[in-house]
Amino acid sequence: MKVRLIFAIIFLFNAFHFDVSAQKKLSEFPEEPEKFLKELKSYMSESSTLDGKAVFKLFEEQWAANAFTDNEKSQIRLNANALLKKRARGEQMTAFVQAMIDIIRYEMDDDSRNKWQEALDYMFTKRNFSIQKIEAFFFSTSNLLSGGLIYKPNAENAARWFTHYAAYRYEFVEDEVLIQFDKLDLSCIVKDDSIHIYNTSGSVNPITNQWTGRYGRVSWEQAGLSPDSVFADLSFYIIDLKKSMYEADSVKFTNYDYAKEPLLGRLQNKVVESTDARISYPRFINYSDRITIPSIFPGVDYHGGFSMNGNRFLSKGESGEDAWITFKYKDTVFVKCYSNSFVISKNQIISNQTKAVIYLDKDSIYHPGINFRYSADKNELSLFRTGEGMSKAPFFDSYHSLEMDFEQVVWKTDEPRMEFSAILGGDGGSAVFESIDYFSNERYLGLMGYDQQHPFTGLIKYYNLYKLKEFTAAEYADFLRMPITPVRQQLMTLSYLGVIDYHVDKEIIILRDRLFKYVKAVSGVIDFDVISFESNPGKKENASLSLLNYDLKLYGIPQIQLSDSQSVMIYPTQGEIIMKKNRDFEFDGKVEAGKFEFFGKEFLFSYENFHIT
Numbered sequence: 001m002k003v004r005l006i007f008a009i010i011f012l013f014n015a016f017h018f019d020v021s022a023q024k025k026l027s028e029f030p031e032e033p034e035k036f037l038k039e040l041k042s043y044m045s046e047s048s049t050l051d052g053k054a055v056f057k058l059f060e061e062q063w064a065a066n067a068f069t070d071n072e073k074s075q076i077r078l079n080a081n082a083l084l085k086k087r088a089r090g091e092q093m094t095a096f097v098q099a100m101i102d103i104i105r106y107e108m109d110d111d112s113r114n115k116w117q118e119a120l121d122y123m124f125t126k127r128n129f130s131i132q133k134i135e136a137f138f139f140s141t142s143n144l145l146s147g148g149l150i151y152k153p154n155a156e157n158a159a160r161w162f163t164h165y166a167a168y169r170y171e172f173v174e175d176e177v178l179i180q181f182d183k184l185d186l187s188c189i190v191k192d193d194s195i196h197i198y199n200t201s202g203s204v205n206p207i208t209n210q211w212t213g214r215y216g217r218v219s220w221e222q223a224g225l226s227p228d229s230v231f232a233d234l235s236f237y238i239i240d241l242k243k244s245m246y247e248a249d250s251v252k253f254t255n256y257d258y259a260k261e262p263l264l265g266r267l268q269n270k271v272v273e274s275t276d277a278r279i280s281y282p283r284f285i286n287y288s289d290r291i292t293i294p295s296i297f298p299g300v301d302y303h304g305g306f307s308m309n310g311n312r313f314l315s316k317g318e319s320g321e322d323a324w325i326t327f328k329y330k331d332t333v334f335v336k337c338y339s340n341s342f343v344i345s346k347n348q349i350i351s352n353q354t355k356a357v358i359y360l361d362k363d364s365i366y367h368p369g370i371n372f373r374y375s376a377d378k379n380e381l382s383l384f385r386t387g388e389g390m391s392k393a394p395f396f397d398s399y400h401s402l403e404m405d406f407e408q409v410v411w412k413t414d415e416p417r418m419e420f421s422a423i424l425g426g427d428g429g430s431a432v433f434e435s436i437d438y439f440s441n442e443r444y445l446g447l448m449g450y451d452q453q454h455p456f457t458g459l460i461k462y463y464n465l466y467k468l469k470e471f472t473a474a475e476y477a478d479f480l481r482m483p484i485t486p487v488r489q490q491l492m493t494l495s496y497l498g499v500i501d502y503h504v505d506k507e508i509i510i511l512r513d514r515l516f517k518y519v520k521a522v523s524g525v526i527d528f529d530v531i532s533f534e535s536n537p538g539k540k541e542n543a544s545l546s547l548l549n550y551d552l553k554l555y556g557i558p559q560i561q562l563s564d565s566q567s568v569m570i571y572p573t574q575g576e577i578i579m580k581k582n583r584d585f586e587f588d589g590k591v592e593a594g595k596f597e598f599f600g601k602e603f604l605f606s607y608e609n610f611h612i613t
Contacts, residue, residue: 029080036077037063044097046090059097067104075117076100082124086131095138106145115170116141119177126175133207137177140206144168144179150186150204150211151241159244159271161188161211171203178203186213190244190271195222195281197234204241211239218269223279223310229256230308232267232284245270253284258293258313263306279310289321296344297376299328299413304342315342315351325349325374327381327413329547334359335381335411337372340505349374353390356383358409358418360550363399368501384408384423390504393496396436400552400579401607403438403498406431406535406542416548421541431535431542433554435583435607436498436514439521439528447493455490456499456519463511473507531583531607533557537575552579562605568593570605570612583607 026043029036037060044052062068068076083093103113123129123137143149144163151161166184170177181204186197200216216234219227237248246269252262265286272281286306293302304323307314315323323342327335335358339351354372358365369390373382385391385407395404404420407429411418422429448454462479463469477487491509495502499515502508521528535542537556544553554577560570573588580586585605591598591612605612 026084028084029077031077033063033073036080040080040093040097044090044094047094048089049091050094050098052090052094055094055098055101058101062101062104068100079120083131083134086124086134088131088134092131092135092138095135095142099138099141102142102145108145112169119170119172122172123177128175129207136209137206140179140204150179150206151209153242157191159188159190159242161186161239161241163187173203176205177207178205186211186216188244188271191273193222193271193273195244195269195271200234209241211241213237213239218267218282220282220308220311222281225311230254232282233262234267251284253286253308255308255313258296258306259291263288263291265306280312281310282308283310284308285316296325297349297374300349300374301326301328302342302344311345313344315339315344322355327374327411329413329416334547337383339372342372347376354383356409360397360399363397365395365397365399365404367395368393368495369504379413381411381413382408390492390495390502392492394498396498397552398436399550399581401436401582402552402579403434403436404431404543405434416546418545418547419541420543420545429537429542433533433535433543433579435529435531437517437521437527437529438532439518439530441522444518444522447497455494456515456522459494459500459511459515460519469511471509473502473509476509530561530563533560533577550581553577554579562610566593570603573601 026039029039041053041056041060044056046052063073079096080093083096088096103116108116120134120137123134139152140150143152148162148165149160150163151159153159163181163184163186166181168179168181171180172178180202182201184200186200186202188195195218197213197216197218200213202211202213204211213234214236216237218232218234219225220230221227231254232248233252233254234248235250235252237246239246248267251265251267253265253267254262263284263286265284265288267282267284269282284307289305290303291306296302302315302323302325304315305321307316322338322340324336324338325342326333326337335356337351337357338355339353341353342349342351349372351372353369356367356370356372367383367385370383371386371391373384374380375382395406395409397404406420407423409418409420420431422431444454444456447456458476458480462471462476465479473488473491474484476491477484480487488507491500491502492504494500497514499512499518501510501512503510517526517528520526533554535554535556536558540555542555544555545551546553555575557572557575557577560572560577562568562570569592570587571590571592577585577587584607587603587605588601589599589603591600591603603612
């Protein structure tokens with residue numbers, strides 16, 4: 001076994017020695033043309049990656065046809081000798097000869113040929129230019145001449161960058177060989193997709209495959225938008241040509257649909273294969289987080305950051321601060337929605353996490369985190385809960401003094417009526433409208449679970465110690481001496497009850513008055529009520545809000561308990577009541593008070609007096 005191994009090693013050594021010495025034994029190509037061609041053919045036949053014999057055959061044909069002048073033939077021999085001194089292998093010599101073939105075949109002009117030779121002489125004299133770098137220069141020459149390519153990868157489906165055969169020249173800048181283009185359209189293609197920079201200029205380093213560009217325009221045509229109305233103008237940018245993407249800073253972006261003046265920001269563009277992903281490029285991110293776009297749709301104004309991902313306008317800016325959208329009714333802001341991620345397209349606006357405020361005079365209906373959709377075609381605004389995250393929280397109505405647990409708000413923005421209903425319009429969609437002073441001892445005790453301390457108690461202790469109503473989740477977790485994860489979960493639950501505002505993104509807690517009222521109700525310090533309206537309207541909406549007088553009409557209310565101690569019950573006619581300000585409401589129907597019954601119309605319940613007239 002050992003003998004076989006020794007013979008194998010000797011064989012490999014001799015083979016390697018023969019291969020190396022076959023190329024090293026030639027120190028200079030002879031001057032006589034026939035001998036030169038013979039030695040060149042022999043040298044190129046040693047190429048391991050390129051077809052040296054086939055390339056030499058084409059070269060020999062050109063040589064015989066006097067495609068090269070005598071001076072050019074002499075220069076070719078000098079270049080070949082210089083390559084020998086750089087210890088070129090057969091494939092590198094073949095790359096050189098292929099470049100010479102292409103220079104003739106594609107008729108490189110005399111000035112460019114002189115510059116090309118200057119560049120090559122420069123690389124021969126500089127130690128920092130290895131034979132691999134010189135080989136890359138030859139490949140670059142052939143690619144540029146044969147296909148207008150400034151970068152062609154070895155892999156078939158990788159990114160190719162090309163110039164559409166633009167004019168160029170060779171230059172030397174700070175020990176770098178550059179190919180300079182004064183004007184061109186630069187393109188990158190991968191399979192069936194491509195990206196373009198129009199009317200640009202710049203230079204490519206054929207050794208490092210880096211493009212340094214100046215000026216140029218990028219359109220959003222691949223996203224289906226007009227190049228005359230949506231485009232970005234570049235200033236200075238750099239592209240690694242081995243990649244199918246690039247970024248550019250200090251870009252001036254124009255979108256006449258949204259802004260009259262150009263916006264300054266950052267551009268990202270990328271060749272992608274998926275059709276869905278393709279329309280998300282190019283991407284522009286505005287440096288400023290605050291631009292105002294009045295009448296982005298009729299009666300709808302926008303204020304916030306600006307990004308463009310393909311054909312979608314996003315509200316994100318560099319810092320990620322919340323943007324807001326306002327909806328007007330009769331020239332007055334009626335709805336205001338906040339989000340750090342609005343997506344705005346030609347016919348709609350959507351967001352999956354929105355703080356929504358519906359203004360009712362000096363009061364409002366508020367939700368801390370709801371899904372948002374506006375359809376411009378239908379003039380319809382929809383705010384809907386999905387049962388995830390902050391959308392679990394109910395709506396808080398300070399005008400009617402109610403906490404409202406229904407699924408969605410729908411408003412035709414040109415109508416004076418807003419509907420509260422189930423998401424699908426509601427076969428059997430139930431809802432609950434509770435007084436903000438509603439108290440249930442069972443609900444309170446249920447929050448404690450198996451914990452040793454009620455979650456309300458921890459918040460009250462923190463407030464009593466620091467006299468702060470606003471603090472962070474991390475500060476509160478340290479105070480409780482608990483890990484942050486279970487504290488976050490507890491805070492989410494408390495936010496659903498409306499006793500705190502919990503801003504998940506910034507992890508800020510704000511104590512609400514309802515927390516202190518609830519604790520006082522538990523202690524018996526203040527009175528509380530049990531007023532709760534349970535709506536089961538069948539196929540009808542749960543409630544409707546009039547924009548004319550803010551009356552809130554509830555549907556599907558079979559009965560109302562005003563007092564558990566005095567046994568006062570109301571049975572509204574057709575299950576309908578009209579809520580007024582601060583829990584006052586009108587109704588027709590029957591009132592039961594102990595053993596007495598009253599029937600009538602236009603009853604009015606006054607919450608402040610707790611009296612029916």
